[in-house]
Amino acid sequence: MAARKTTKKPNVSAEELKTYYREMLLIRRFEEKAGQLYGMGLIGGFCHLYIGQEAVVVGLEAAAKEGDKRITSYRDHGHMLACGMEPGGVMAELTGREGGLSKGKGGSMHMFSKEKHFYGGHGIVGAQVPLGAGLAFADKYKGNGGVTFTYFGDGAANQGQVYETFNMAALWELPVVFVIENNQYAMGTAQARSTSSADIYHRGQAFGIPGEMVDGMDVLAVKAAGEKAVAHCRAGKGPYILEIKTYRYRGHSMSDPAKYRTREEVQKVREQSDPIEHVRELLLTGKHATEEDLKAIDKEIKEIVNQAAEFSKESPEPSLDELWTDIYA
Amino acid sequence: MATEILMPALSPTMEEGTLAKWLVKEGDTVSSGDIMAEIETDKATMEFEAVDEGIVGKILIAEGTEGVKVNTPIAVLVEEGEDASALPAAAPAATAVAEAAPAAVEAPAPSTAPAAPVVDLSPDWPADAEMKSETVREALRDAMAEEMRRDEDVYLMGEEVAEYQGAYKISQGLLDEFGSKRVIDTPITEHGFAGIAVGSAFGGLKPIVEFMTFNFAMQAMDQIINSAAKTLYMSGGQMGCPIVFRGPNGAAARVAAQHSQDYAAWYMQVPGLKVVMPYSAADAKGLLKSAIRDPNPVVFLENEILYGRSFDMPQVDDLAIPLGKARIWRKGSDVTIVSFGIGMQFALEAADKLAEEGINAEVIDLRTIRPMDTGAIINSVMKTNRLVTVEEGWPQGSVGSYISSVVMQEAFDYLDAPIINCTGKDVPMPYAANLEKLALITTDEVIAAVKQVTYR
Numbered sequence: 001m002a003a004r005k006t007t008k009k010p011n012v013s014a015e016e017l018k019t020y021y022r023e024m025l026l027i028r029r030f031e032e033k034a035g036q037l038y039g040m041g042l043i044g045g046f047c048h049l050y051i052g053q054e055a056v057v058v059g060l061e062a063a064a065k066e067g068d069k070r071i072t073s074y075r076d077h078g079h080m081l082a083c084g085m086e087p088g089g090v091m092a093e094l095t096g097r098e099g100g101l102s103k104g105k106g107g108s109m110h111m112f113s114k115e116k117h118f119y120g121g122h123g124i125v126g127a128q129v130p131l132g133a134g135l136a137f138a139d140k141y142k143g144n145g146g147v148t149f150t151y152f153g154d155g156a157a158n159q160g161q162v163y164e165t166f167n168m169a170a171l172w173e174l175p176v177v178f179v180i181e182n183n184q185y186a187m188g189t190a191q192a193r194s195t196s197s198a199d200i201y202h203r204g205q206a207f208g209i210p211g212e213m214v215d216g217m218d219v220l221a222v223k224a225a226g227e228k229a230v231a232h233c234r235a236g237k238g239p240y241i242l243e244i245k246t247y248r249y250r251g252h253s254m255s256d257p258a259k260y261r262t263r264e265e266v267q268k269v270r271e272q273s274d275p276i277e278h279v280r281e282l283l284l285t286g287k288h289a290t291e292e293d294l295k296a297i298d299k300e301i302k303e304i305v306n307q308a309a310e311f312s313k314e315s316p317e318p319s320l321d322e323l324w325t326d327i328y329a
Numbered sequence: 330m331a332t333e334i335l336m337p338a339l340s341p342t343m344e345e346g347t348l349a350k351w352l353v354k355e356g357d358t359v360s361s362g363d364i365m366a367e368i369e370t371d372k373a374t375m376e377f378e379a380v381d382e383g384i385v386g387k388i389l390i391a392e393g394t395e396g397v398k399v400n401t402p403i404a405v406l407v408e409e410g411e412d413a414s415a416l417p418a419a420a421p422a423a424t425a426v427a428e429a430a431p432a433a434v435e436a437p438a439p440s441t442a443p444a445a446p447v448v449d450l451s452p453d454w455p456a457d458a459e460m461k462s463e464t465v466r467e468a469l470r471d472a473m474a475e476e477m478r479r480d481e482d483v484y485l486m487g488e489e490v491a492e493y494q495g496a497y498k499i500s501q502g503l504l505d506e507f508g509s510k511r512v513i514d515t516p517i518t519e520h521g522f523a524g525i526a527v528g529s530a531f532g533g534l535k536p537i538v539e540f541m542t543f544n545f546a547m548q549a550m551d552q553i554i555n556s557a558a559k560t561l562y563m564s565g566g567q568m569g570c571p572i573v574f575r576g577p578n579g580a581a582a583r584v585a586a587q588h589s590q591d592y593a594a595w596y597m598q599v600p601g602l603k604v605v606m607p608y609s610a611a612d613a614k615g616l617l618k619s620a621i622r623d624p625n626p627v628v629f630l631e632n633e634i635l636y637g638r639s640f641d642m643p644q645v646d647d648l649a650i651p652l653g654k655a656r657i658w659r660k661g662s663d664v665t666i667v668s669f670g671i672g673m674q675f676a677l678e679a680a681d682k683l684a685e686e687g688i689n690a691e692v693i694d695l696r697t698i699r700p701m702d703t704g705a706i707i708n709s710v711m712k713t714n715r716l717v718t719v720e721e722g723w724p725q726g727s728v729g730s731y732i733s734s735v736v737m738q739e740a741f742d743y744l745d746a747p748i749i750n751c752t753g754k755d756v757p758m759p760y761a762a763n764l765e766k767l768a769l770i771t772t773d774e775v776i777a778a779v780k781q782v783t784y785r
Contacts, residue, residue, distance in 0.1 A: 134528015
């Protein structure tokens, strides 16, 4: 992980910093709780945690405006929380209960919210990329000025449909920000073992799509890059690529023994580049908040997450009739 | 407050594991994310992290213990100042939390069709409607044009649909009328543009995607099945996908294996999709209009050979024929022949010839393959007691084999002979003219099958 480049005293208000701190902490505590519930057998199947990557989605949400859309793959809990979806509804979907946002029928990888303009939650690596460009196509067709954040990982960046989509998005000048969340490992394969070039954002050049690399452990850097990308899209200049370098602390999914990297590597990132610690430091050194203020936030978040977990345990399993509903509209 | 740390499930299938190694000891302070122990599952050795901060008060399961059931307390975390010695002894493994495993339940099966199904045989247009001869090609174009005039959100996308006027001239004139915003030429990139179209449907538009042929839609299969067909269900009913995938399907002439396949049986299998395969021009028009208005993804299978064929077209204002309703083309009492798409040509020719020999066949055009109007088939079989299905696709897992299973289960007592499925031969389509002819279904084969089931 590259050393942080932002200044010690960034031009950002105390309130803003506290918001980022709160939102990132919510994702982290939520994911830790999800891991715990998985361990207890309350969550089944695949469960991909977002711990370590929180600044990516929180920074970009800060650059979005009402009506903008977002779509991602199966590592999606953070995106849902960041766009304001109810933590209890998300957690109850993980436990497969009636109170889940997909009534328990989608699970961790497949959740949606029309209200929050969150279009999933998709389980097939790379498939969300043309879908995201399609959302942008609809916005452009309707002329509503919306922008779509289409998230995918460094692994998905090697899928053919990504480049089919780059071509059409550039050709048709679609208002889409392609967000490559480069956490450096595609499941267990390090980027250098799967990807011919070191920098993925360069790959838009062939299609005339501008791109840049962003420090994904710095929420302020992510927000700034997001604002630039969104402005480009809204100005009608077509797509933009952000390769956001980040790191996932946990395994690819819950059943990942993580033998492809050392514990020291993970520990080093946690100690030196943690995105939440970074904002915490800015808050404390900038005298925007005291230890007590932050403790109060910690407590508040813990309470929200505990309530979400309680709801996800208490919500009943879906009624058996649900097997046969929602197949056709 | 003391918190029990439970033996975690570290894979979707893990029920127990070995506590291989403790990496903390009693009295150690841990914070969230610290590695506490190594646990061996059936697949791998995994590290187990703390999720809360606290002090390790007690280790309940010694390292090296095998067969530790998931959810057994393995350690206790206490807060600063709390007395670990006052903690109760470890709960035996047998009392491990059981709430994780919901009891297996049998899902209610959908009710089966009654013995004499109610079948909608209402006409699709007024009996006194004026008729004019029209080709399937014109019918399809008119259907799209009418729906595009009716709804601004409908647009057409595909290879050569705009400036070239359609590879098979189905979209002739549409670019002139609707402009390049709504009639869009794509690059040759089926997977990508199918995905973009599906995304735009999630975003509120109603795309018509033309595949130059359905053979090329195999490139887009993931988007059709995983994204278009399944999202409504996965979203608990929130996010539908109103889209039509259309284009020629099945064999044309002398284009060989990779361009000559009937996909009816493939798409028919998928819950969430509707599958239409019209034969006549009126059905092509009326069903395409309904498909475009349908809030679900519809796979609309056309046929290149039928494009130029003329049929009577009723001159009515808004010919929208409901999906899921079969059409009885010919009434008969001796045998039921069920077909769809170009198969209808052989079914009808066979019925004409059989009539000359005194065998009266009832010919049913399914028109929609999913949802299938099995009621119409069963009703007819209850009368004729004999069934032959006709299709161009391969025999194994054919549409006919599904129909056979439904009729066996729901009208077995009415059958006087085994059902025969007339299908294309079980080979990739050959190029040579004589071999191609041999691979395809023929009228003579249908006649032979009917004679077999009628014991003539």
